[in-house]
Amino acid sequence: xxxxxxxxxxxxxxxxxHLALTGTLGPYFLQIVVLCGINVILAVSxxxxxxxxxxxxxxxxxxxALGAYASAMFSLHVGxxxxxxxxxxxxxxxxxxxxxxxxxLLLGGLLAALAGYLVGLPSLRLRGDYLAIVTLGFGxxxxxxxxxxxxxxxxxxxxxxxxxxxxxxxxxGVLAVILLSRHLADSTHGRALFAIRDDEVAAExxxxxxxxxxxxxxxxxxxxxxxxxxxxxxxxxxxxxxxFTFIRSxxxxxxxxxxxxxxxxxxxxxxxxxxxxxxxxxxxxEYRMVIYSLMLIVLMITRPQGLLGxxxxxxxxxxxxxxxxxxxx
Amino acid sequence: xxxxxxxxVNGVTWGSVYALIALGYTMVYGILRLIxxxxxxVYMLGAFFAYFTARAIGxxxxxxPLNALLVLAAAMVGCGAIGYIIERLAYRPVRKSSRLAALIxxxxxxxxxxxxxxxxxxxxxxxxxQVITAxxxxxxxxxxxxxxxxxxxxxSLALMLALRFIVLYTRVGKAMRAVSHSHxxxxxxGISVDRIISxxxxxxxxxxxxxxVLVALQNPKIEPLMGVMPGLKAFVAAVLGxxxxxxxxxxxxxxxxVAEVMVVGYLSPTYRDAIAxxxxxxxxxxxxxxxxxxxxxEKV
Numbered sequence: 001x002x003x004x005x006x007x008x009x010x011x012x013x014x015x016x017x018h019l020a021l022t023g024t025l026g027p028y029f030l031q032i033v034v035l036c037g038i039n040v041i042l043a044v045s046x047x048x049x050x051x052x053x054x055x056x057x058x059x060x061x062x063x064x065a066l067g068a069y070a071s072a073m074f075s076l077h078v079g080x081x082x083x084x085x086x087x088x089x090x091x092x093x094x095x096x097x098x099x100x101x102x103x104x105l106l107l108g109g110l111l112a113a114l115a116g117y118l119v120g121l122p123s124l125r126l127r128g129d130y131l132a133i134v135t136l137g138f139g140x141x142x143x144x145x146x147x148x149x150x151x152x153x154x155x156x157x158x159x160x161x162x163x164x165x166x167x168x169x170x171x172x173g174v175l176a177v178i179l180l181s182r183h184l185a186d187s188t189h190g191r192a193l194f195a196i197r198d199d200e201v202a203a204e205x206x207x208x209x210x211x212x213x214x215x216x217x218x219x220x221x222x223x224x225x226x227x228x229x230x231x232x233x234x235x236x237x238x239x240x241x242x243x244f245t246f247i248r249s250x251x252x253x254x255x256x257x258x259x260x261x262x263x264x265x266x267x268x269x270x271x272x273x274x275x276x277x278x279x280x281x282x283x284x285x286e287y288r289m290v291i292y293s294l295m296l297i298v299l300m301i302t303r304p305q306g307l308l309g310x311x312x313x314x315x316x317x318x319x320x321x322x323x324x325x326x327x328x329x
Numbered sequence: 330x331x332x333x334x335x336x337x338v339n340g341v342t343w344g345s346v347y348a349l350i351a352l353g354y355t356m357v358y359g360i361l362r363l364i365x366x367x368x369x370x371v372y373m374l375g376a377f378f379a380y381f382t383a384r385a386i387g388x389x390x391x392x393x394p395l396n397a398l399l400v401l402a403a404a405m406v407g408c409g410a411i412g413y414i415i416e417r418l419a420y421r422p423v424r425k426s427s428r429l430a431a432l433i434x435x436x437x438x439x440x441x442x443x444x445x446x447x448x449x450x451x452x453x454x455x456x457x458x459q460v461i462t463a464x465x466x467x468x469x470x471x472x473x474x475x476x477x478x479x480x481x482x483x484x485s486l487a488l489m490l491a492l493r494f495i496v497l498y499t500r501v502g503k504a505m506r507a508v509s510h511s512h513x514x515x516x517x518x519g520i521s522v523d524r525i526i527s528x529x530x531x532x533x534x535x536x537x538x539x540x541x542v543l544v545a546l547q548n549p550k551i552e553p554l555m556g557v558m559p560g561l562k563a564f565v566a567a568v569l570g571x572x573x574x575x576x577x578x579x580x581x582x583x584x585x586x587v588a589e590v591m592v593v594g595y596l597s598p599t600y601r602d603a604i605a606x607x608x609x610x611x612x613x614x615x616x617x618x619x620x621x622x623x624x625x626x627e628k629v
Contacts, residue, residue, distance in 0.1 A: 137606030304426030
C-alpha cells in the first residue's frame with residue numbers, strides 16, 4: 001500500500017516536473033536536463049558492476065549502443081504501427097506512445113542484458129585488468145559491427161527514430177535505477193556483491209556463489225545501460241555509431257570514480273557534474289576540453305576516494321548531520 | 330603466395346610499431362600496475378616533435394640519414410621529457426591512492442594531451458615532410474619492401490635490443506626489475522623507487538616517440554588524435570602478450586600487426602578495428618594471462 005502510494009506520488013511529481021520543465025526551458029536546456037538524466041542512469045548502473053561488485057568494466061558504451069539500436073529498430077518497424085493504431089482509437093499522442101516506448105526500452109534493455117550475461121561469463125576466468133580489457137574489446141566489437149550492418153544505417157547513422165522520450169520517461173528511468181540500486185544495497189544479494197568486492201576469496205569461503213553474483217551484476221548493469229541507450233535514441237531521434245566509442249565508456253567510468261566507488265548518490269552527483277561541466281565551459285570555447293581534463297586530474301589528485309567516498313547522501317544522513325545544529329539553536 | 334608474403338612483410342612492419350608502443354605500456358604496468366592511458370598520446374607528440382624539428386632544420390629540402398636521425402633523436406628527447414613531467418606532476422600524487430584514481434588521472438592526462446594538441450597544433454592533419462626519399466626494393470617472388478619499411482624494422486629492432494640490454498644487464502635495469510617485484514623490498518635495498526619509476530616513464534616515452542616518428546615516415550598525415558586507436562591497440566597487444574612481460578609485448582605487437590594487415594588484405598578493411606579485440610578475447614579465453622603471462626595463484 002505504502003509502496004503503491006510512493007509510486008503514484010513519484011509519477012505525479014515526474015509528470016509535474018516534465019510539464020514545468022518542458023514549458024519553461026528552451027530546447028538547449030531541456031536537452032542538457034535529459035542528457036544529465038541519461039548519464040545518471042549510465043553511471044548508477046555501472047556503479048553496480050564497478051562500485052558494488054568491484055569488477056572492472058569499461059564496455060558500458062557497448063551495452064548502451066545495443067539498447068539504443070535495438071529499441072530504435074523496434075520503434076521504427078513495429079512501435080510506430082502501435083502508436084498509429086492507438087491514436088486511431090482516439091488516445092492522445094503522449095499516452096499512445098507509452099506502450100510502444102516501454103516495449104522498445106524493455107527490448108533494448110533485455111538485449112543488452114543478454115550481452116551482459118555473455119560478457120559476464122568470462123569473468124569466471126579473468127580477473128582485474130584482463131576482464132577490463134575484454135569488456136573494452138566487447139564495446140569496440142559492437143561498434144564495428146554496427147558500422148558494418150547496413151540495415152541500421154552503418155556509418156551514415158540511423159535517422160528518423162520517433163522522439164517519444166522526454167523528461168518524464170528519463171526521470172522514470174533514473175528513479176528505477178536508483179531505487180533498484182538502493183534496495184539491492186540493503187538486500188542479501190547486495191551484501192554478497194559487497195563481499196566479493198572486499199575480498200573474493202573470503203566471500204567464497206563464506207558460501208557466496210561468486211560466479212553467479214558477478215554475472216548478475218553485469219546483467220543488471222547492462223540492462224540499465226540498454227535502457228539509457230533506448231532513451232538516448234528516442235530523445236535525439238538520430239543514432240550514430242560514433243556516439244558509442246570507448247571514450248563514452250571512459251566518461252561513465254570517470255563519473256563513477258569521481259562520485260566515489262559504490263556510492264549511489266555520488267554517482268548521481270558526479271554524472272550531473274560531468275555533464276554540466278563541458279556545457280558551463282562553453283563560453284571559453286577551444287579551452288573547454290583542456291580545462292575539463294585538467295579539472296579531472298586535479299579532482300582525482302585532491303580527492304582520490306571520489307567526491308563522496310562510499311558515503312551516501314540521504315534524508316537520514318542529512319537529518320543526522322544537521323540535527324545537532326538545530327538543537328543548539 | 331606472393332601476396333601472402335607481401336602481407337606478412339607489411340604486417341611485421343606494422344606490428345613492430347605496435348610492439349614499440351606496447352613496450353611502454355607493459356613496463357609502466359609492470360612497475361606501477363597502472364594502465365597509462367596517455368601513452369598513445371605521447372606517441373602522437375613524438376610525431377609532432379619530429380614534424381617541428383624537421384621543419385626547423387629544413388630536412389624536407391635535403392633529406393638524408395643524418396637529418397632523419399636528428400629528427401628521431403629530437404622526438405625521443407622531447408617525449409622523454411614529457412613522460413618525466415607527466416609522471417612527476419600527475420601520477421606521483423595519486424600513486425598512494427587507489428589504482429582506479431590513478432587510472433582516471435591517466436585518462437585525464439590523455440584527454441589533456443589530445444585537446445591540448447588540438448589547441449596548439451590545430452585539429453586538421455599536418456603533412457610530415459619526407460626526411461627519407463621513398464624507394465621500393467624487390468625481394469624476389471613478387472614481394473617488395475620500401476626503404477621506409479626497412480628503416481622501421483631496423484630501428485625498432487635496434488631499440489628493442491637496447492631496451493633488453495638496459496633491463497637485463499645494467500644496474501638501473503636490475504633496479505627496475507626489483508621495483509616491479511616489490512616497491513618496499515626495493516626501497517629497503519637502497520633503491521630510489523621514485524627515480525626508477527621516473528626512469529621507466531622516460532624510457533617508455535622515448536620508445537613511443539620513436540614509434541610515432543617511424544609511423545609518420547610511412548603515413549605522413551599526422552594529427553592530434555592519431556594516438557587514440559594505435560595506443561588502444563598497442564595496449565591490447567601488451568595484454569595479449571601478457572602484461573608486464575617485455576618479450577610478451579613484442580610478440581603481442583607482432584601478432585596484432587600481422588592479424589590486422591591480413592584482415593584488411595583478405596577480409597574487409599572495415600573490420601580492421603574489431604579484429605584486434607576478437608583476437609584478444611579468443612586468446613584470453615584460452616590463456617587468461619596472455620601468451621607469455623604466468624597464471625598467478627592467489628594466496629589467501
